[in-house]
Amino acid sequence: MGTQGKGLAVVTGASSGIGKIYADRLAKRGFDLLLVARRKQRLEQLSQELQQKHGVKAEILVADLGNSADLERVSKALASDERITLLVNNAGVGELKPTTAISLDAVNSLIDVNNKAITHLTLAVLPNFTKRNSGTIINIGSILSFFALPMSTVYSATKAFLAIFTIGLRDELKDTDVKVQLVLPAATETEIWELSGIPVAALDPKTVMTAEHCVDAALAGLDKGETITYPSVENFGVFEEFDAARGKLFVAGQNGKPASRYNLTK
Template sequence: MNSLPSVLITGASSGIGATYADRFAQRGHDLVLVARDRSRLEALAARLRDRYQVAVDVLAADLTQADELAAVAARLRDDTRIGVLINNAGAARSGRFIDQSSESITGIVTLNTLALVQLANAIAPRLAQAGEGAIVNIGSVVGLAPEFAMTVYGATKAFVLFLSQGLSLELAPQGVYVQAVLPAATRTEIWERSGVDINSLEAVMEVAALVDAALAGFDRREPVTIPPLQDGAHWEAMQAARQALLGNIKQDQVAARYLLAAEPAR
């Protein structure tokens, strides 16, 4: 029996998820692969079993469908072999907010936030009780940048970062590691699905480089890993500025700038 924890990966049929599957299989972990496309999952599982001699289960599921999401959550709650969750499934849409349909917005928000938080919630209590395990949530640098004009997608990724940071503070004392990974533009199918020509982008990171950097952060137990960030001091400075801002908030006092008497109407 494999002494290493099994790893459940969502969005595992291609791109970042499939590369995570390869890397964890290479490390000797058994896998549970989750995505909508069963045929692609089966093909990937066969390759990984043959190449690395690990056990690979396939769980085809559309995480925007409540019953299929519930089935994956149940697997996370009940399968004590699973000690690592890679919350990778996600979607994006290009175009202005006012041009997007309610159905499109609901689909992105459901997959990028509701499914992610429900899967984390399914496994976290068991990991906390065991005193070990890890949850990796794939966010995006877009969640830091409303200027990038991907309002709904960026908002969902800001949620992922906040959730991950909060969970890290809560669960780290109980032995559970939580990592937020924030890619920038990466060569995956998400661009084509969102209506963006990837060849129109000035610079794109290759998936293997992204995942290998994310795993370096995982091994170092970084709470937040931003593979394309060249100077980590900038992240530390932003965190310090945020803490300073919080320290300047006086909960029972209105700031003086809001107490200035209004000029009389002329």
């Protein structure tokens, strides 16, 4: 247990960017940590730093979440660890290319890391969370969860899966004390941009947030009880309108016959 007895927080993709800041902020809040990513040296260094800085325990689990055997190993470790009180499904890949130019390997990696892994890891912690009726799952989506740019089609599709999965799970658990938060950052200054094929320097600096601001806003949102957090959206009413339209569209489809504009029904 951490110094303030918060239990164990699992942060995937803790070796850089948003995940690294989550690890720091959660340690500051008194969580012990389980840091997951591929780059062992970075995880070891972060673990040492956080233990010294915040006086918590920080374990590491080196794994490639895009690899089935590794994912199963991590899932089993999470499922059997009753200390876990919080999971941040943050690890993600972001290759940005038009669909005609993206390789099948990149597509597989996007789906495996951004979708399969977050689903498996969520399912791994859920039984203990629901049994105890406590616990928090934070899934990192994107402003591109509900929007596709010409070079982000596959990435956006994976983030759309993540968003609907998270919103659906939130609704399934609404009568429990298990918390689910979907975080939807816009452009944030991390290594993902270089890896995506578009350097962050190519973006309008006015549209780019620091990872620290992104995580601090997301955690402030969690503290306020938000289940959907857009760190950079000033007018949350824009999302509320969109969300209400989603519901209306679902109801409008419960019609049992083709719409009259198709002139098929007399």
